[in-house]
Amino acid sequence: MSAPTTSPAPQQTIAAPTRTVGEHVRDYVARLRGGDLGALPAILGLLVLCTVFSIVRPAFFSAGNFANLFTQGAAVTLIAMGLVFVLLLGEIDLSAGFASGVCAAVLAVLVTLQGLPWYVALLAAIATGTLIGFVLGFLVAKIGIPSFVVTLAAFLAFQGIVLLLIKGGTNISVRDEALVAIANRNLPTALGWALAAVGVGGYAAVQLLRHRNRSRRGLATDPTGVVLFRIAAVAVIAGVAVYILNLERSINTLISSLKGVPIVVPIIVALLVVWTFVLQRTAYGRHVYAVGGNKEAARRAGINVDRIRISVFVICSSMAAVGGIVAASRGNSVDANTGGSNVLLYAVGAAVIGGTSLFGGKGRVLDAILGGAVVAVIDNGMGLMDASSGVKFTVTGSVLLLAAGVDALSRRRAAATGNR
Amino acid sequence: MSATPLLELRGIDKSFGPVQVLRNVDFAVYPGEVTALVGDNGAGKSTLVKCISGIYPTDGGQFFFEGQPVTVNGPRDAAGLGIEVVYQDLALCDNLDIVQNMFLGREKRNGIVLDEATMEQLAGETLAGLSVRTVKSLRQHVSSLSGGQRQTVAIAKAVLWNSKLVILDEPTAALGVAQTAQVLELVRRLADRGLAVVLISHNMNDVFAVSDRIAALYLGRMAAQVKASEINHSQIVELITAGRSGDLGLPPENGAENGAEQAVTVTPGAPQ
Numbered sequence: 001m002s003a004p005t006t007s008p009a010p011q012q013t014i015a016a017p018t019r020t021v022g023e024h025v026r027d028y029v030a031r032l033r034g035g036d037l038g039a040l041p042a043i044l045g046l047l048v049l050c051t052v053f054s055i056v057r058p059a060f061f062s063a064g065n066f067a068n069l070f071t072q073g074a075a076v077t078l079i080a081m082g083l084v085f086v087l088l089l090g091e092i093d094l095s096a097g098f099a100s101g102v103c104a105a106v107l108a109v110l111v112t113l114q115g116l117p118w119y120v121a122l123l124a125a126i127a128t129g130t131l132i133g134f135v136l137g138f139l140v141a142k143i144g145i146p147s148f149v150v151t152l153a154a155f156l157a158f159q160g161i162v163l164l165l166i167k168g169g170t171n172i173s174v175r176d177e178a179l180v181a182i183a184n185r186n187l188p189t190a191l192g193w194a195l196a197a198v199g200v201g202g203y204a205a206v207q208l209l210r211h212r213n214r215s216r217r218g219l220a221t222d223p224t225g226v227v228l229f230r231i232a233a234v235a236v237i238a239g240v241a242v243y244i245l246n247l248e249r250s251i252n253t254l255i256s257s258l259k260g261v262p263i264v265v266p267i268i269v270a271l272l273v274v275w276t277f278v279l280q281r282t283a284y285g286r287h288v289y290a291v292g293g294n295k296e297a298a299r300r301a302g303i304n305v306d307r308i309r310i311s312v313f314v315i316c317s318s319m320a321a322v323g324g325i326v327a328a329s330r331g332n333s334v335d336a337n338t339g340g341s342n343v344l345l346y347a348v349g350a351a352v353i354g355g356t357s358l359f360g361g362k363g364r365v366l367d368a369i370l371g372g373a374v375v376a377v378i379d380n381g382m383g384l385m386d387a388s389s390g391v392k393f394t395v396t397g398s399v400l401l402l403a404a405g406v407d408a409l410s411r412r413r414a415a416a417t418g419n420r
Numbered sequence: 421m422s423a424t425p426l427l428e429l430r431g432i433d434k435s436f437g438p439v440q441v442l443r444n445v446d447f448a449v450y451p452g453e454v455t456a457l458v459g460d461n462g463a464g465k466s467t468l469v470k471c472i473s474g475i476y477p478t479d480g481g482q483f484f485f486e487g488q489p490v491t492v493n494g495p496r497d498a499a500g501l502g503i504e505v506v507y508q509d510l511a512l513c514d515n516l517d518i519v520q521n522m523f524l525g526r527e528k529r530n531g532i533v534l535d536e537a538t539m540e541q542l543a544g545e546t547l548a549g550l551s552v553r554t555v556k557s558l559r560q561h562v563s564s565l566s567g568g569q570r571q572t573v574a575i576a577k578a579v580l581w582n583s584k585l586v587i588l589d590e591p592t593a594a595l596g597v598a599q600t601a602q603v604l605e606l607v608r609r610l611a612d613r614g615l616a617v618v619l620i621s622h623n624m625n626d627v628f629a630v631s632d633r634i635a636a637l638y639l640g641r642m643a644a645q646v647k648a649s650e651i652n653h654s655q656i657v658e659l660i661t662a663g664r665s666g667d668l669g670l671p672p673e674n675g676a677e678n679g680a681e682q683a684v685t686v687t688p689g690a691p692q
Contacts, residue, residue, distance in 0.1 A: 281534055282534060300511045414563075
């Protein structure tokens, strides 16, 4: 596996190693026209929504509301990040919402009723999610029940388990300071900057090292300009976000000061990095895409398809547990509705709006975050406009339909141009 | 028949429940040669290939690889021996690119991280070694490739592993004239590089264009295995449809059932 130093010259006919920025842009446009839209619809949607809401309700465009968006959308986004794995196989997990509810209930029962330390309760909640995922995955992969049916049954059953755990309709409060901090406290401003710097620096290092490694081996590389542009874009986004979040958001600074990056933000970013690494840079991730693209080909390549199928449900439910913990933290309590009502639909919507295909084989963890942002912005903006729940649901449903429509149309376009 | 066969099967039996699909099949493949495996639908070609590649366990018979008896209990064993199969449906993932497909299931890694650069380099060298110049970029998704290009990628994938035996299941069935010629040229090049190639095909033109040896299966039995130069088009068709042709092939139905004898390839003066 060490670098074979035999001449890399012969394959020059296949991979032209140097491409100009212009060519890169042309390639990108060609891909778009070929139906490979990627995250573009979500980004455009986000821009349009933000512009409209800022004009209609100037309060939308305030530092305080910007921070709200993150904490409001966090739970759904985390669940959506897990769902991406299941969707990549062309499966579905309808129980992710109530799985998060079950895990949140486990957390609340252990920490409030049993008085266990927060970290024990936290680990127990995540372990519950892992177990749920294993059972779901086992039923789908080994017994052969369609995931739609398994998780539909689980959707109902978990709703019941939440009720059983919290003894009927009661509401268990979560008062543990460490748990409450997850969704309700902020990082010190200096730490926010430091984390942003480390993150951007790490991204730049990875990109530049990869660029250097590839060009040294004579492989096709993205033009240096494009690599630098990507790094700059990440730096600007991180810088602006941290700057705004570090502004004073308290209405009366004499009573309390409210500024800094919400703690949940670095948690989401860290999970984004971890899962993106797993999907893009490990053999396991490659196998997930392969099983989603062509199960039979994956099987013949010696990939243990059943294990991959079980594992994505484990990841999905474990991430649902993380989402449930964040939801419990944000609400300071767990009740029968935690993880219920629209949580699952928002999460599936987030993944699909972000560009993850419901047909499997295509999607990224980043999609869940972009889609989660769209869902959070709609929810938040409509709330500011005093829209009723009815209007909110209708609009969110329409956006989801629009996203699924874009997915279906781009697939058709792609099929016509022979592009996936 | 100077060299020892790379792979030799003796007396292979295979049944699916009550249906006996392969009956005492002998089959030999030589390095540096293209061996065509022909037969009508249901003759057992695909089953034989799946037995060789370890997908189906055999009920009886022996495997010899490079003269040594071996057992093949799964695809991994076959791959370990250097046997690669390119299936009719190619088994490529549309949503992955050429390099990712070529290394699927056997990715090169640095620790837990995929070593993309090395994989891309090796894939490029392999394609260049096969004189493939039709693909634009190694990072193209397979979905954007033509049928012939896909076939090329599937074959390159099989060659990548320093394999000794490559089995191609109907590689030209779905291709146009120009692409068929390209793929056949590639098949010939594999054999010229010293690999043993098994070509399954229904197209007699393809068979005669590239093969050195032809093996005909008839209703689960090996009717004959002969040099391509010693047989003509109509004889092959007879072997495929009737199991015998002149003094070639299986004895008549009511002839003496002698399993060990009837599968022998060329049996001059066999009882008619």
